[in-house]
Amino acid sequence: SQKIEQNSEALNIQEGKTATLTCNYTNYSPAYLQWYRQDPGRGPVFLLLIRENEKEKRKERLKVTFDTTLKQSLFHITASQPADTATYLCALGNQAGTALIFGKGTTLSVSS
Amino acid sequence: DTGVSQNPRHKITKRGQNVTFRCDPISEHNRLYWYRQTLGQGPEFLTYFQNEAQLEKSRLLSDRFSAERPKGSFSTLEIQRTEQGDSAMYLCASSFSSGASSYEQYFGPGTRLTVT
Numbered sequence: 001s002q003k004i005e006q007n008s009e010a011l012n013i014q015e016g017k018t019a020t021l022t023c024n025y026t027n028y029s030p031a032y033l034q035w036y037r038q039d040p041g042r043g044p045v046f047l048l049l050i051r052e053n054e055k056e057k058r059k060e061r062l063k064v065t066f067d068t069t070l071k072q073s074l075f076h077i078t079a080s081q082p083a084d085t086a087t088y089l090c091a092l093g094n095q096a097g098t099a100l101i102f103g104k105g106t107t108l109s110v111s112s
Numbered sequence: 113d114t115g116v117s118q119n120p121r122h123k124i125t126k127r128g129q130n131v132t133f134r135c136d137p138i139s140e141h142n143r144l145y146w147y148r149q150t151l152g153q154g155p156e157f158l159t160y161f162q163n164e165a166q167l168e169k170s171r172l173l174s175d176r177f178s179a180e181r182p183k184g185s186f187s188t189l190e191i192q193r194t195e196q197g198d199s200a201m202y203l204c205a206s207s208f209s210s211g212a213s214s215y216e217q218y219f220g221p222g223t224r225l226t227v228t
Contacts, residue, residue: 032215043116043203043219044155089154097207097215098168099145102154 002028006090006103013080015112021075023090023103030092033066033073038087038105047088048075080110116220118204124226125194132190133223137206144187145217146179147203148172155203161187162209194227201225 007022023033032051036044050057050066050073057064063076077084087107091100117136125131137144143162147155158177159169163184173179176194181187191198201224205217 034215034217036219041222041224043205043222046216046218049216091154093215097143097209098160099157099170100147100155100217101157102147104152104154 002026002092002101004028004090004092004101004103006088006106008106009104010107010109012109012111015081015110017080019077019080019084019108019110021088021090021106021108023073023075025071025092028071028092028101029068031095031097032093033064034091034093034100035062035064035073035075036089036091036102038089040087044089077108080108082110082112084108084110116204116206116218118202118220118223120223121221122224122226124228127194127196127227129194130190130192131194131225132188133202133204133225135187135189135204135220137186137204138208138218141206141208141218142184143207143209144181145205145207146187146189147205147219149201149203149222150199158189191225194225196227199225199227 004025034049035047038044048064061078065074087105089105090103119134145160146158149155161181176192179189201222203222205219207217
């Protein structure tokens with residue numbers, strides 16, 4: 001069955017450092033991969049989408065890479081800030097753009 | 113555009129009761145999705161609509177669950193004869209799809225259901 005794993009449940013870093021979150025998947029060939037941010041008690045907020053034919057995408061301090069051979073995506077937050085503290089979810093999508101398959105998320109804590 | 117809205121935000125009900133949740137998507141979005149999320153887990157897909165047609169349902173969606181999207185606008189999710197295992201956050205999302213598809217899904221704040 002399809003499986004998506006985010007490498008660690010929690011990641012603690014100091015302000016100003018780069019946070020790197022990992023998303024691995026098996027038994028699936030996604031057409032695209034998305035990253036969401038979720039704060040406690042709130043719905044996920046869309047951050048970035050990267051398609052299967054793209055290697056890297058950037059948005060402000062965020063960078064996503066996608067390696068379909070390794071079946072892995074890396075999500076980077078550079079110059080991290082305490083306001084980046086949240087849970088980050090990886091989600092896989094199919095060509096039809098229907099249901100997303102989510103990982104459990106990685107909780108990032110940025111301390112000042 | 114005020115984003116996706118969901119009502120109520122919280123619902124506490126006794127086991128065996130029926131509950132109904134409402135989702136109002138972003139106005140120009142033709143696709144609407146329902147997900148369920150429990151503590152420490154990512155959202156799990158339940159069902160989705162394109163306009164008023166319900167096109168896909170997860171096997172998680174037992175026959176106690178029913179969803180509608182009359183006129184392709186707002187949607188309702190009803191749970192009949194609630195069980196304690198139904199306690200979760202119910203999330204609604206919407207997106208716009210046109211031929212080549214636009215895949216970003218925008219989520220509402222969720223409805224937190226507690227079954228006692």
